[in-house]
Each structure stands twice: as C-alpha cells, then as structure tokens.
Amino acid sequence: MTAMTSTSRPFLNRRLAEFGTTIFAEMSALAVRTGAINLGQGFPDTDGPEEVREAAVRALRDGRGNQYPPGPGVPELRGAVAAHQLRRYGLSYDPDTEVLVTAGATEAIAAALLALVEPGDEVVALEPYYDSYAACIAMAGGTRVPVTLRPHVEGEASFRLDLDELRDAVTDRTRLLLINTPHNPTGTVLTRAELAAIAELAVERDLLVVTDEVYEHLVFDAAEHVPLATFPGMRERTVTIGSAGKTFSFTGWKVGWITSTPTLVAAVRSAKQFLTYVSSGPFQYAVAEALALPDEYFSAFRDDLLAKRDLLSAGLAAAGFTVFRPAGTYFVTTDIRPLGESDGFAFCRALPERAGVVAIPNAVFYDHREAGAPFVRFTFCKQTGVLEEAVRRLKAAAG
Structure with missing residues (x-):
C-alpha cells in the first residue's frame, strides 16, 4: 500500500x-x-604504505580513537598537519586553533561553504568543478558563478584560466572564491603568476577564498604546487583544504583537514560539528604518522x-x-x-x-x-x- x-x-x-x-x-x-x-x-x-596501515591497526589495538576523538581532531594529527605546512611551504599554523580535521575533503568543502556563505552570496568557482561544489553552494543558499577553464590545443593541449574573465565575474555580491589547484578534472596546475593575480583580486575586493589543494603532492614535469595562502594578504582570508586519501591511497578512511586563521577555523568548525561532529578516530593517528614520512x-x-x-x-x-x-x-x-x-x-x-x-x-x-x-x-x-x-x-x- x-x-x-x-x-x-x-x-x-x-x-x-x-x-x-x-x-x-x-x-x-x-x-x-x-x-x-x-x-x-x-x-x-x-x-x-604498509607502515601507515599498520599504524591504524596499532591505534585500534591500543584503543586510540575507538571512542569519540576531540572535535577539532586528535592533537597528533593537527600537529602533523601544521608541521607539514611549515616544512613544505613555510606556512606556520597553530595546531590548537588553526587546524581542523574533517571527514575527508568533501566535508571540509561542505562545512566551509555552509559556514561562510549566506543566501544571496555569490561564489565564484572554476568550471569544470568537482560536483560537490555546486551542491554545497546550493545547500548554503549561495549562487554559483562559474568561470570556465578553456581548452587550448596549440602546443601541449591544456585548459587555461582567463584572468580577465575571473575579474569580470566578481560583483558586489561576491562573497567567496572557490579555487582548486591542482585542478580536477582538467589536470591544470595554476602558475605562480595566475595565483598572484587571484590573490591581488581577493585582497582588492576583500573576498574570502576556499582553496581545494588535495592533489598538492601530484604535480608533474615543470609544474609546481604553490599554496594560495603563501601570497601577500592571503593567509588571513584563505581556508586551505587538504586530504590524506589522495596522497596516501586510503580514500576509504575519509580524513581531511583545513588550515586557516583562528576565526575562520572556528566558523568552519561551527558548521562541521553538526555534520559528522567527529570521524575516523584511529585513522587520524595513522595519518599523523603518514604526514611525517620522508620526502x-x-x-x-x-x-x-x-x-x-x-x-x-x-x-x-x-x-x-x-x-x-x-x-x-x-x-x-x-x-x-x-x-x-x-x-x-x-x-x-x-x-x-x-x-x-x-x-x-x-x-x-x-x-x-x-x-x-x-x-x-x-x-x-x-x-x-x-x-x-x-x-x-x-x-x-x-x-
């Protein structure tokens, strides 16, 4: 019936x-x-890596993370994320106030957008984009404004960002830029010059930036990954998203994180606590060890x-x-x-x-x-x- x-x-x-x-x-x-x-x-x-998997088994057996871990993430992982950002990029973050562990990068994106975007706000995103971006902007009540990466086939075929188109997309209603580099699905890695232009635009228009950098360790040939937060005026307005799944090939563990200022991390945590609250307890300890693996x-x-x-x-x-x-x-x-x-x-x-x-x-x-x-x-x-x-x-x- x-x-x-x-x-x-x-x-x-x-x-x-x-x-x-x-x-x-x-x-x-x-x-x-x-x-x-x-x-x-x-x-x-x-x-x-087998040693990372064994670290998860050891955490399970030792009873670490089998119950609710701390809301911001276990201290070992928050410390490891901060150490990684400092060692790799010279970015200094306080693990107690400027790092938040999430249920993968997908939750990090959702929590950041739910926290920072209100109905009527415009979010400029690079198109094509990971499908959860559009859904999370919609759930937040925002309006997505795509800026399309265009295909170029002369020389080495690639997709490129038109910086003039990006600038023209920003209006008085724009709240946030959603940037992804290295970029899924096109494989584009934004250059230093492109990132510098994005940073100048964000500072000039007083915009927040959420930057998805989950493929930071997968750049090839002459490309380099440069975090947007390293540019002048950007650390205080940028929420940077990272992930263990893409770097260590344990996608099912769903361990991600954000790094930002205390006020931005607190805002994202306010939304995140009503999504999963906490997750992946034993795996957090294992990822802390993974981030400390040698170069x-x-x-x-x-x-x-x-x-x-x-x-x-x-x-x-x-x-x-x-x-x-x-x-x-x-x-x-x-x-x-x-x-x-x-x-x-x-x-x-x-x-x-x-x-x-x-x-x-x-x-x-x-x-x-x-x-x-x-x-x-x-x-x-x-x-x-x-x-x-x-x-x-x-x-x-x-x-």
Whole structure:
C-alpha cells in the first residue's frame, strides 16, 4: 500500500532538486554490471604504505580513537598537519586553533561553504568543478558563478584560466572564491603568476577564498604546487583544504583537514560539528604518522603516477582521442570529437559495452553543459597492468 502524505510538495529540498544520483555512482554501477575496467571514479586499486596501515591497526589495538576523538581532531594529527605546512611551504599554523580535521575533503568543502556563505552570496568557482561544489553552494543558499577553464590545443593541449574573465565575474555580491589547484578534472596546475593575480583580486575586493589543494603532492614535469595562502594578504582570508586519501591511497578512511586563521577555523568548525561532529578516530593517528614520512615517499608516489599518466595518455592518443595531458592530479581529460563523437554522456554510457572501460563525462562538472559536452575524463590511479589492459581494449574498440 502506498503511503499517503498531506502535502504535494516534493520531498527533496528544492535547493538539491537539480542534483540527482552522482555520475560516479551511476558509472561505477555500470562497471560492476558489465565487468568493465573502472577508470571513472578516482580511487586507487591498491592500498597505500604498509607502515601507515599498520599504524591504524596499532591505534585500534591500543584503543586510540575507538571512542569519540576531540572535535577539532586528535592533537597528533593537527600537529602533523601544521608541521607539514611549515616544512613544505613555510606556512606556520597553530595546531590548537588553526587546524581542523574533517571527514575527508568533501566535508571540509561542505562545512566551509555552509559556514561562510549566506543566501544571496555569490561564489565564484572554476568550471569544470568537482560536483560537490555546486551542491554545497546550493545547500548554503549561495549562487554559483562559474568561470570556465578553456581548452587550448596549440602546443601541449591544456585548459587555461582567463584572468580577465575571473575579474569580470566578481560583483558586489561576491562573497567567496572557490579555487582548486591542482585542478580536477582538467589536470591544470595554476602558475605562480595566475595565483598572484587571484590573490591581488581577493585582497582588492576583500573576498574570502576556499582553496581545494588535495592533489598538492601530484604535480608533474615543470609544474609546481604553490599554496594560495603563501601570497601577500592571503593567509588571513584563505581556508586551505587538504586530504590524506589522495596522497596516501586510503580514500576509504575519509580524513581531511583545513588550515586557516583562528576565526575562520572556528566558523568552519561551527558548521562541521553538526555534520559528522567527529570521524575516523584511529585513522587520524595513522595519518599523523603518514604526514611525517620522508620526502622519498612523496617523490616515489609522484613518479609512479607520472609513469602511469604517460602510459594512459599515450594509449588514449593511439586510440584516437585528443589528450590533455595533465600537469597534476591523477585524471586525464580527452576530447572525443576526433572519434566522430560529440556527446560525452552517450559516449561514456556506451563505452563499457563497446570497449569494456568506464570513464566520466566532463559535462557533469559544468554549469555550461555544452562547454563540457565533448570531453571525457579517465583516471590513472590504477595498477600498471590494469591500465595496459584498458589501453588494449580502447585501441581494439577504435579499430
């Protein structure tokens, strides 16, 4: 018998009505149903360092984190995050007042936007963007204003930011810039000059900035990761987001963090405490040890992904795609038009049956869907043999 309600209003909050099931859930389910190789969702198919996993086991056995950890995060992890920021970037943060541990970067994004954005505020974000950005802006009642990274194919194909377009997007209603570098899904790494221009704009217009830097340790070739908070006038207005999942290949642990000023951290914590309150207790201790790993770990991690980037990029090019070889992250964006295709959604939904491989249509990351229509994202954070088999299948499907 169908339950009756006293209202005809839809159950789902209207702010979320435009967001259905995420494309990641749809495509991962398609991979399972067809037995296809899943190069869509960005999770590694091997665990991270054994010593980090053992640190989590040790914390469990020692009874550390099995009950509610402190709301801001365990002191060991907050101290490790502060030490990491100082060692890597020369940024000094007080672990007691300027670091907050979150349930992954996704919660960090949600808590920051819920805390800092009010109805009517505009949030300028780089398009294409991670899908939770749009949903979190909507939940906060803000208005998202996309600034599109444009494809350029002369020389090394890449996506680039138009700084004039960014400046023109800022109005008197703009509250916050939402910046992601290294950038998912395009693989763009913003340069020092671009970041300096963003910083000057934020200071000039007195804007807050939330910067998603979860791929900070995955930059390739001549690219470098420079935190936006290092620029003049930015530390006091920037909320920086980091994550253990992307750097240590334990995405299921959901351990992220923010660093900022005491007042901004307190504001984000006010929202975060009503989301998960706390999470991942034993894993926090393990991540504290992971952040203290020697530089050789981070270099080897990057070099391994660099080789996989080159393997998949070359294979995709050989299969007929135009490849935007990423300067960072573990995703590569391709253009399907050389294959005689133009609809990324249709292409990705047919690809598992046609080639036994799953990818993600970039259009899901755009407000301007037509701008992203011909682009498709693949991930290369998989075992080398898996990538080699995916390349073989894609080449075979291409004829």
